[in-house]
Amino acid sequence: MARNIYEKIWDAHVVAEPEGQDTILYIDRHYVHEVTSPQAFEGLRLNGRKVRRPDLTFATMDHNIPTTDRSIPIQDPLSKQQVETLKANCEEVGITCFDMHDRRNGIVHVTGPEQGLTTPGMTIVCGDSHTSTHGAFGALAHGIGTSEVEHVLATQTLLQKRSKTMEVRVNGTLPVGVTAKDITLAIIGKIGTAGGTGYVIEYTGEAIRSLSMEGRMTVCNMSIEGGARAGLISPDQKTVDYLKGRPFIPTDRDWDELAAEWLALASDEGCTYDVLVELDAAEIQPQVTWGTSPGMVKGVNDKTPVLAELEGNEKLSTASALKYMDLAEGLPLTEIKINKMFLGSCTNGRIEDLRAAASVAKGYKVNPSLDQALVVPGSYEVKKAAEAEGLDQIFKDAGFEWREPGCSMCLAMNDDILQPGDRCASTSNRNFEGRQGKGSRTHLVSPAMAVAAAIEGHFVDIREWKFN
Amino acid sequence: MQAFTTLKGIVAPLEALNVDTDQIIPKQFLKRIERSGYEDMLFYDWRYEGDGKTPNPDFEMNAPRYQGASILLTKDNFGCGSSREHAPWALDNYGFRCIIAPSFADIFYNNCFNNGMLPIVVDTDVVDGLFPEVRATEGYSLEIDLPNQKIVKPDGSTIAFELNPFLKERLLNGWDQIGLTLRHDDDITAYEKKRGIA
Ligand code: SF4
Numbered sequence: 001m002a003r004n005i006y007e008k009i010w011d012a013h014v015v016a017e018p019e020g021q022d023t024i025l026y027i028d029r030h031y032v033h034e035v036t037s038p039q040a041f042e043g044l045r046l047n048g049r050k051v052r053r054p055d056l057t058f059a060t061m062d063h064n065i066p067t068t069d070r071s072i073p074i075q076d077p078l079s080k081q082q083v084e085t086l087k088a089n090c091e092e093v094g095i096t097c098f099d100m101h102d103r104r105n106g107i108v109h110v111t112g113p114e115q116g117l118t119t120p121g122m123t124i125v126c127g128d129s130h131t132s133t134h135g136a137f138g139a140l141a142h143g144i145g146t147s148e149v150e151h152v153l154a155t156q157t158l159l160q161k162r163s164k165t166m167e168v169r170v171n172g173t174l175p176v177g178v179t180a181k182d183i184t185l186a187i188i189g190k191i192g193t194a195g196g197t198g199y200v201i202e203y204t205g206e207a208i209r210s211l212s213m214e215g216r217m218t219v220c221n222m223s224i225e226g227g228a229r230a231g232l233i234s235p236d237q238k239t240v241d242y243l244k245g246r247p248f249i250p251t252d253r254d255w256d257e258l259a260a261e262w263l264a265l266a267s268d269e270g271c272t273y274d275v276l277v278e279l280d281a282a283e284i285q286p287q288v289t290w291g292t293s294p295g296m297v298k299g300v301n302d303k304t305p306v307l308a309e310l311e312g313n314e315k316l317s318t319a320s321a322l323k324y325m326d327l328a329e330g331l332p333l334t335e336i337k338i339n340k341m342f343l344g345s346c347t348n349g350r351i352e353d354l355r356a357a358a359s360v361a362k363g364y365k366v367n368p369s370l371d372q373a374l375v376v377p378g379s380y381e382v383k384k385a386a387e388a389e390g391l392d393q394i395f396k397d398a399g400f401e402w403r404e405p406g407c408s409m410c411l412a413m414n415d416d417i418l419q420p421g422d423r424c425a426s427t428s429n430r431n432f433e434g435r436q437g438k439g440s441r442t443h444l445v446s447p448a449m450a451v452a453a454a455i456e457g458h459f460v461d462i463r464e465w466k467f468n
Numbered sequence: 469m470q471a472f473t474t475l476k477g478i479v480a481p482l483e484a485l486n487v488d489t490d491q492i493i494p495k496q497f498l499k500r501i502e503r504s505g506y507e508d509m510l511f512y513d514w515r516y517e518g519d520g521k522t523p524n525p526d527f528e529m530n531a532p533r534y535q536g537a538s539i540l541l542t543k544d545n546f547g548c549g550s551s552r553e554h555a556p557w558a559l560d561n562y563g564f565r566c567i568i569a570p571s572f573a574d575i576f577y578n579n580c581f582n583n584g585m586l587p588i589v590v591d592t593d594v595v596d597g598l599f600p601e602v603r604a605t606e607g608y609s610l611e612i613d614l615p616n617q618k619i620v621k622p623d624g625s626t627i628a629f630e631l632n633p634f635l636k637e638r639l640l641n642g643w644d645q646i647g648l649t650l651r652h653d654d655d656i657t658a659y660e661k662k663r664g665i666a
Pocket residue numbers: 062063107108109128130345346347406407410411428429
């Protein structure tokens with residue numbers, strides 16, 4: 001019978017289906033970071049349990065680390081303790097850790113694929129909701145809580161119920177200036193932030209196929225913002241080409257054989273899904289969020305909602321979002337002025353994102369009305385590649401700050417934090433109240449749109465940009 | 469893990485949609501490496517004035533009549549956003565053992581069960597009907613009867629709810645899921661052998 005990729009991966013990972021219980025599913029790769037793991041390691045110690053497969057577990061520090069000079073010790077005692085705890089835990093049980101001085105360090109969802117630790121057909125988990133990013137490689141990847149982190153450390157398995165599947169098909173060709181970020185925001189705008197709850201999404205269609213691996217990661221990354229725990233894309237030649245020669249790709253296997261195995265994981269012709277959602281790429285505009293949830297999003301040439309046109313719950317949440325965001329009803333999005341910009345995160349902190357952003361920035365200056373414009377690469381590898389191409393110089397010449405890699409202002413756990421009342425164009429994935437700092441306001445956009453807004457001081461339609 | 473069988477308690481209303489985990493517990497409190505002590509950080513940005521200490525009188529749950537509540541009544545998509553288990557820890561540490569809503573975000577929902585907490589899904593109409601009832605009577609309490617999967621209202625009428633039988637079993641017995649899975653250690657080893665990854 002024709003199977004979709006989710007069904008194939010699921011079937012291949014069933015360890016046991018005990019009567020009256022959820023399925024015990026094997027986990028091939030477990031990523032760990034400093035924020036959601038300390039209590040899990042502590043739980044193991046309290047119960048005298050061991051880590052079953054330290055060799056399948058990889059740790060990185062990303063959420064809590066400074067993006068400024070790393071040779072200076074971390075100032076915040078709690079952050080310092082958390083980072084040191086991760087290192088000590090990894091050393092104790094023999095887990096490879098890309099600590100903050102390791103040249104492989106970066107945001108967990110950037111380093112995994114970059115190092116070749118994420119490959120097609122794997123089951124991947126991490127105590128982080130954006131683990132869905134790894135689905136871009138045709139892996140079943142999703143976020144878990146700390147108790148589940150402990151469960152995976154102890155057993156290398158997870159208790160799971162089979163999900164329903166949703167096919168999100170993006171037909172046609174993307175217009176120039178419209179990116180993976182705009183696709184994913186448009187999808188969330190269509191299905192809503194809970195539209196994918198209970199589903200695993202497979203993204204299909206010509207517009208998805210045409211994306212680079214970086215673009216596919218951006219799309220899968222935000223699956224969780226649409227409520228889906230996991231989103232994936234069937235592997236193809238681009239997937240295989242991206243992975244070839246990466247540091248952790250097994251060398252004891254014949255490459256062509258391995259590649260053929262991966263390609264065979266793609267969803268079979270004629271397979272079925274529980275639900276189909278279709279979008280036409282040609283109709284997708286550059287997107288800007290205006291509210292406090294990623295589903296509160298519109299095309300850049302639209303206006304903020306008008307309350308009189310809404311009813312019930314939608315009216316309630318729109319009113320509260322407009323109030324928090326301090327925006328008038330019916331306001332053209334291009335009239336929204338920003339005073340900060342953040343380019344980075346596991347959504348848009350990859351080399352392709354920096355290239356797109358630099359091409360917009362080239363020959364321009366950050367608008368004097370901005371108080372800060374941060375560029376934070378997703379990893380050291382990305383930083384190194386960008387510097388080799390001279391992108392850092394373009395950013396610096398234009399007045400952007402060029403930082404060390406990490407999560408940074410995406411969740412503002414370190415010093416990169418917005419102040420109350422700040423309004424920020426951000427390439428990250430969440431515009432929740434206070435996400436980037438208490439009382440701050442976040443507008444989610446693509447890298448090119450963020451940089452253009454930083455230069456003009458307000459949002460502009462990137463399709464009309466004059467590139468130097 | 470603490471078991472959950474029945475619970476009778478005061479209900480606190482939180483009439484908001486899509487309450488995300490950043491609201492339940494903001495990131496600055498995720499730096500701690502403990503599993504408890506998060507009670508004062510729950511709903512931090514809403515609960516306190518700018519000084520982070522003075523209770524915000526506009527935050528409904530701060531009213532004296534809701535102190536000691538153990539059941540939280542809220543709206544759709546509660547717990548969306550990050551996977552942080554600090555969210556259920558904070559709710560639990562504060563005293564909430566049960567949350568009633570029309571829907572929950574996936575990861576949050578799972579995290580609750582791993583902490584002996586019961587998230588109950590009931591129809592939007594029912595939830596919308598409960599808000600005015602809760603507000604009308606000071607000390608409004610509900611009785612949660614997990615074995616029979618029903619909520620008993622003060623007037624004796626009941627609301628039935630659905631639940632995955634395995635999750636129910638785990639809550640009722642307070643089973644530790646790692647302990648359960650480790651009973652299948654041989655299966656895991658056999659699986660690893662079969663895949664050639666032993
Ligand atoms: S970049 Fe942001 S969303 Fe991604 S892992 Fe870090 S904090 Fe989470």
